[in-house]
Amino acid sequence: MMTARSLDFSVSSELRDRLRQLRIRAGGIGLLGLIAMIIGAVASPDQFFRSYLWSYIFVFGISAGCLAWLMIQHLTGGAWGVVIRRPAEAATRTLPLLALLFVPIAFGVPSLYQWAHPNIVAADEILQHKRVFLNLQFFLVRAAIYLGGLSLLGWFLNRWSAAQDRQGCTTAHRMMSRLSAPGLIFWGFAVTFISIDWVMSLDPHWFSTMFGLLFVVGQGLSSLAFLIAVLVMLSHSRPMSEILTPRHLHDIGKLLLANVMIWAYFSFSQFLVIWAGNLPAEIPWYQERLRDGWQYVGLLLVLGHFVLPFALLLSRDLKRNFKLLAGIAVFIQCMRAVDVYWLVAPDAAKGPLAVSWLDFATLLGLGGIWLAYFLMQLEKRPLMPQNDIELAEALEHGRR
Numbered sequence: 314m315m316t317a318r319s320l321d322f323s324v325s326s327e328l329r330d331r332l333r334q335l336r337i338r339a340g341g342i343g344l345l346g347l348i349a350m351i352i353g354a355v356a357s358p359d360q361f362f363r364s365y366l367w368s369y370i371f372v373f374g375i376s377a378g379c380l381a382w383l384m385i386q387h388l389t390g391g392a393w394g395v396v397i398r399r400p401a402e403a404a405t406r407t408l409p410l411l412a413l414l415f416v417p418i419a420f421g422v423p424s425l426y427q428w429a430h431p432n433i434v435a436a437d438e439i440l441q442h443k444r445v446f447l448n449l450q451f452f453l454v455r456a457a458i459y460l461g462g463l464s465l466l467g468w469f470l471n472r473w474s475a476a477q478d479r480q481g482c483t484t485a486h487r488m489m490s491r492l493s494a495p496g497l498i499f500w501g502f503a504v505t506f507i508s509i510d511w512v513m514s515l516d517p518h519w520f521s522t523m524f525g526l527l528f529v530v531g532q533g534l535s536s537l538a539f540l541i542a543v544l545v546m547l548s549h550s551r552p553m554s555e556i557l558t559p560r561h562l563h564d565i566g567k568l569l570l571a572n573v574m575i576w577a578y579f580s581f582s583q584f585l586v587i588w589a590g591n592l593p594a595e596i597p598w599y600q601e602r603l604r605d606g607w608q609y610v611g612l613l614l615v616l617g618h619f620v621l622p623f624a625l626l627l628s629r630d631l632k633r634n635f636k637l638l639a640g641i642a643v644f645i646q647c648m649r650a651v652d653v654y655w656l657v658a659p660d661a662a663k664g665p666l667a668v669s670w671l672d673f674a675t676l677l678g679l680g681g682i683w684l685a686y687f688l689m690q691l692e693k694r695p696l697m698p699q700n701d702i703e704l705a706e707a708l709e710h711g712r713r
Contacts, residue, residue: 321552322695328550332692340685346678353671360671362421367657368675371650372683373411378536379404380467381500384493390703392710393564398698400543402474403690405467410686412460422449428517439518447514455510459503466496481700504529515660519598523583530579534572535649538642541565545639553696559633566632577619601659606666610655618648
């Protein structure tokens with residue numbers, strides 16, 4: 314009978330070589346994207362900042378969502394969370410990099426946001442009321458609090474996790490659990506205010522009480538789909554080939570289905586409330602997205618972000634099939650990118666649908682750089698927490 318102590322969870326030489334190859338490819342794509350971004354920033358600064366914003370928000374959502382899943386696992390326990398813990402920890406260690414990558418957005422605030430222009434604020438009574446909150450200095454302070462706080466949470470959780478590997482004591486487990494409760498509260502507020510600051514304020518006259526919830530579940534969905542894809546990739550080599558079973562994937566696949574349903578519920582609820590209210594301050598946001606080509610993006614989201622994944626993930630056999638579940642996860646990740654684009658681009662561009670080459674360049678550049686750094690972090694630690702008190706249960710659970 315296999316036990317936790319009989320297994321070596323270190324990254325095998327075969328897997329290390331695969332991760333290195335993937336890291337080189339991702340880094341190469343990121344470098345090419347970076348060169349294209351520099352060219353685009355010089356040639357068309359306004360378009361560069363618009364493209365950079367939506368790409369950054371999409372990539373940031375993966376890391377921030379992984380932090381949330383990590384804290385949920387520390388609070389609730391369970392076998393499902395043990396197998397995703399190390400990839401999630403590696404993703405949280407990319408948060409300082411994302412804090413650094415926020416710098417271009419800080420420089421691009423005047424190009425992105427109306428409220429950053431004193432002459433526009435002076436002529437707009439609504440913006441005058443909001444300028445206590447919507448001003449450049451306070452915007453940057455809040456961004457520093459969000460990014461610094463989330464990075465600090467990830468740093469503590471990773472530090473105590475490493476201590477648990479070395480010492481095998483229960484103190485680290487208790488510390489991670491105790492931090493995760495207030496940490497999740499901070500995460501929820503941070504993501505909500507991020508959605509307001511970085512996206513909703515692109516149209517400073519519009520507001521929605523559901524918008525923060527959409528970002529919360531969106532980040533959870535993005536990160537979970539990413540973690541599934543990573544787990545399936547790791548399952549082809551030792552040590553995860555000896556650990557992961559269809560039951561592990563089945564459990565995480567059910568979480569993926571639940572998040573797809575919650576995203577659809579929140580999206581429809583926001584639309585229904587605004588449609589029923591029919592208020593001049595609220596309906597222009599949807600009017601902008603239901604014409605000039607944007608309506609086809611919205612239809613794509615209805616079908617690709619909900620209908621198709623929902624129908625497929627109802628299948629028990631699909632959730633236990635590594636290749637098929639990974640394919641659905643990658644597809645959902647693509648739909649998440651489309652959703653973020655649909656939320657950001659219409660207000661940033663203020664015009665009909667017109668996809669720019671910089672939209673792809675910034676996504677490939679930021680995504681490639683982030684993925685290369687993630688893969689570098691992933692191979693630094695064993696792929697399972699050797700001394701976690703729930704490790705034995707997780708291994709046994711997969712073979713029941």
